[in-house]
Amino acid sequence: MSGQSSSADSTGTSGSGTTLSSGASQSADPTAASGLSTTENPSTNTSFANGGTSLANGAPAPLTADQIFAVLQEEPDTIVELKSLVSDLAQQQGTPIQPDSITDEMLYSKIASSPELRANITTFLRARGYVTDNDLQSFAAGSDGNDAFSFQVPQTPDQQFAGGSLPLNVLPEAISGVPSQASRAGTTQSNLARPVTSARTNPPREPQVLHRPTPYNLLSLRDLYTQLPEQNGQLKRFGSEVFLRRSGYSSNQIAPNARETPLDVPAGPAYVIGPGDSLTITLWGGISQTVTRVIDREGKLALPEAGVVQVAGLSLEHAQAVIADTLKRQFRDAQVAVTVARLRSIRIFVVGDVQRPGAYDISSLSTPLNALYAAGGPTSTGSLRLLRHYRGKELIGEIDLYDFLLHGVQNEEHLESGDTVLVPPTGPQVSVYGAVKRPALYELKGETTLAAMLDDAGGVTVTAELGHIVIDRVVANQQRETVSLDLPAGSSPDSARAAIVAFPVHDGDRIHVSRILPYSQRLVYVEGHVVRPGRMPYHDGMQLSEVLHSYQDMLPEPADRGEIIRLVPPDLHPETINFNVPETLIGNNNLTLQPFDTIRILGRYEADAPQVTVGGEVLRPGTYALSEGLTAAQLVRMAGGFKRDALLTDADLTSYQVVGGTKVVSDRASIRIGDAVDHNDRSADAPLKPGDVLTIHQLTGWNDIGSSITIEGEVSHPGVYGFQQGERLSSILRRAGGFRDTSYPAGAVLVRDDVRKLEEKSREELIRQIETSSTAARMRPTIASGDQSATLQLIQEEQTEVLSRLRSQPPTGRLVIHIDSDISSWENTPADIEVRSGDVLRIPKRPGFVLVSGQVYNASAITFSPGKTAAWYLRRAGGANQIANKGDIFVIRANGSVVGRGSGSWFDHDVLSTQLEPGDVVVVPQKIIGASVFWRNLLTVAQLSSSIAITASVAGLL
Known part of the structure; x- marks a missing residue:
């Protein structure tokens, strides 16, 4: 008997431990509301390594959003610390934001949307001991790529935020409401109250409270905004798990057959032997011998040298x-x-509401409990309070399994061959849940009072509210009703216990034992710029000076003004009472506190922080906090001192003042900042006021230091040349040794960065105009509606080609100059331009050809022939083809100037009669098909712009 019980206990214990360790994976919701996981790719997060699979220090993967939410539910005070963490991260990104300005909704939304923040929070929780490495590994194993928790952030119906994420640089006053991902998925208020299922290995016995989002970031309101959610989960039947076999490698299964769990214990002196038992007989003294004999079917035992004896039944x-x-x-x-030596097997029968009714061969030492375990235990409708043992028609006894389950008392009545064990249907049942130690579904047998049921449930917990016990009752065959203990307000614990003892229970009752309030009602709270923020006990008549004793209770430089946020009854709406901190510390204005008061102290740089700004030529320009007595010289030293290009003779100090409370008047003063900083001249220094801006100027000509121009090509000494301010092109060419005999100054190319930027803007504007021009601007009014489709297709192809050519020709930045080989002839004339830093002058060799491009039959370079016109070179290229626009042919000179129909020269009536020089380019544009005048002019300019870089390219090839 004891051996088999030990086996069962061992199995149950192992299974229980397995259930705890694997409960997280069983309870994990693979379709958690948030859908967020650590597989998101936080490309900007330096805390990740190996693609975001683990933290950089080798710890497991960061927590997902719902996992963090579950930890915050268990540790609500952590929310305040996380807001400080978010504030610090925002400060590092250059966005000043105070922790008190971050609401719960903003924090939840940022956690849901930012993998980087989740990684930082995981590191924070791990460093604070809220989670361990084993927890993180369990979370990662249980999540299976999804959240291991099911959690929704409570939201009000009117909170909407289309973006779904809250960047740190969004100021809190710009946010009206931030719903969570669960709310966006259609979460209703009814399913927000379900408790969080945690993957921790030791979940707390007490049900979790629900922390609703507070309208103000007050710790007092955070305590008050808690709900005790109703536990609507299905209760298990007490004792049902005793007959389940558990292992670390399989799910719960019905207990195995008795033959799989042999009973191997010594038989006691009262054991009745019978046929089939094997006896070991040991002799010593006159003879030493050990023999083993089996009792035969007739109950006889064969003895050595002594014959047989009848022993069955003894x-x-x-x-x-x-x-x-x-x-x-x-x-x-x-x-x-x-x-x-070996016990015989007996055949018994287990019938009734059991998992596997039938005949079983079990050990002769077995009891009805062993037989019930072999049959898999009762079904869901089988009784645990009434187990009948029959021998033939005789009722040997009735067994109450609750005696064994609750008190460890086992029935010692052994089974005999042919006995029957009957499990009848279950009797009356009562559910007990809430603040009890063993919430479950209990079967009644003799218990008729509420006190007896609570005893079966292990008693109430220390947080139980005895005066708030609610029973959902079924009036048999009629209706449902809800009743409760009839206790008057302010009843003593003894009267409550007496009422519990006298309160009757009935079949079908659901007994809910509520918890006491999850917060203390005699507290005050301290937060802000103090050394010890948090909760403090409250007593009647408590005054503010008992909380703030001296400046030692506060951080350095507190603000002069503090505030008490009071929750005014009866609805506990918040009101703010201001007080003067120095007056309070010396005993004046000593306010009387009330429960749930929040004493908030701000820092001097948090309450409308006084700031000054320094800019210009200092090492660390920016905005600095204005301390008492700060001067301009001290501000420069705080900013790292002067840079080498700083102008020390004077600096600008701009101040402002409010006139009449209606307008701001600015005032600028000049101070000798060099004397004030370097020579400690107090007369040159100036005290600063909030909002002052100090500007340190730059030395004249500092940016021109090291200016140079690059000369390439056909000069005597090409290279990089420095120059003085105002130096001209002729001077640089003379220093470069002048032109070589092979040079071609008429085709010189001067590239300037400023010109390139202007060309880039002009080209982008031209592309934008072409792309955004309407269809009406492209079409001719005379085109019939039937021809519009074909014409639009041709125009689209034409537009695509022109845009492609525009984008393929980068801006050259060429500045058109007019110079020749005789430097003296153009020196100090308008053609002798001033050089700029970064200029590149390229002098090509004298070309021996003229280039003909565009819509000609043979676009090519033709050998230069003196005195020939553009028409002569065009004929040598085969002439214009059928799609050429002959009326808009233009010539691009080697120096970059353009000769066209509207250039204004005396020969503008016929560009083809222009005499060309070496390096000139004749461009025959494409005919603009079916377009208006506006469209034709627009594409003509585009074709010219795309062709203008040809001469620069030609110069680079020579």
């Missing part, structure tokens, strides 16, 4: 005496000991 003690007397007659001075 107890083991009596059988030993009979065997000893028989053997002593054969062996002189022999001592005899008899033990049971």
